[in-house]
Amino acid sequence: MNSPPETPSPADRPAVSDADLLAAHITGDPHAFSEIVKRHRDRMWAVALRTLGDPDEAADAVQDAFVSAYRKAGSFRGEAAVTTWLHRIVVNACLDRMRRKSVRPVADDELIEAAERDAQLPDQTVEREVSMEVSAALKLLPADQRAALVLVDMMGYSVEDAAQVLQVPSGTVKSRCARGRAKLAPILSHLRNRSDLSRVSSAKGDRTS
Structure with missing residues (x-):
């Protein structure tokens, strides 16, 4: 007897919203957050690179940001778009790196x-x-x-x-x-x-x- 087909993960379904993917991640879907990363990593990289001006620093900031987003997904309340929430985390990661370097304002x-x-x-x-x-x-x-x-x-x-x-x-x-x-x-x-x-x-x- 053939077993019923598996229900596809939200990450595999077409036109799934970012909010639905994040909700699926929170409830334990192992693929949902990877789909969010695929959708937005290039944009997040562009923001980080332009903010920090250094590819290595930008890569580290984006990595830190996505790790933070992965862990803090449960804190997302839907008050802004998922992309806005992600951008906020990336920008904060960049600002943290800049502050740690204590860049002196230029006269x-x-x-x-x-x-x-x-x-x-x-x-x-x-x-x-x-x-x-x-x-x-x-x-x-x-x-x-x-x-x-x-x-x-x-x-x-x-x-x-x-x-x-x-x-x-x-x-x-x-x-x-x-x-x-x-x-x-x-x-x-x-x-x-x-x-x-x-x-x-x-x-x-x-x-x-």
Whole structure:
């Protein structure tokens, strides 16, 4: 006598929502969380890499974040989308790494020196040069400003969505972005001759509307 077919795991069913996958993980499905990771790891990696500017640090931060999400899945209350919840964990993992390094804020005269030094670099492929210079410039910002700019200007998040990820008011996100852009302006002003700075994030990819 043939046994009845096994019920497919939620991870194997089409069009299963992130929330359903997380609920399945909480109730013991061994495949559900792996599906969540597959769906979102590239996006989480992009956020971590742009925030930290170092592939090894970004990889460690993403790993830490997913381990944390795996363990704390039961704390998810559905008040925000699963993607927002994951982004929040990844950003916090990045900020923790940045704070442990105790990055010293850069003085205005150092920003000017950096701008002059970068302007004298030999020409490279425009896209690669813009990407490298933006990454280097972001490292000069305080952690909170960098995180806000990565989400809003580079990943294409709305101010409101970024505020949910960072768990701060929308006005705080706007203020951090404004201060960050003001600090970046003297460093990246020479790029205006080659690329519209309002679209610098497009040169780095992964920007969504």
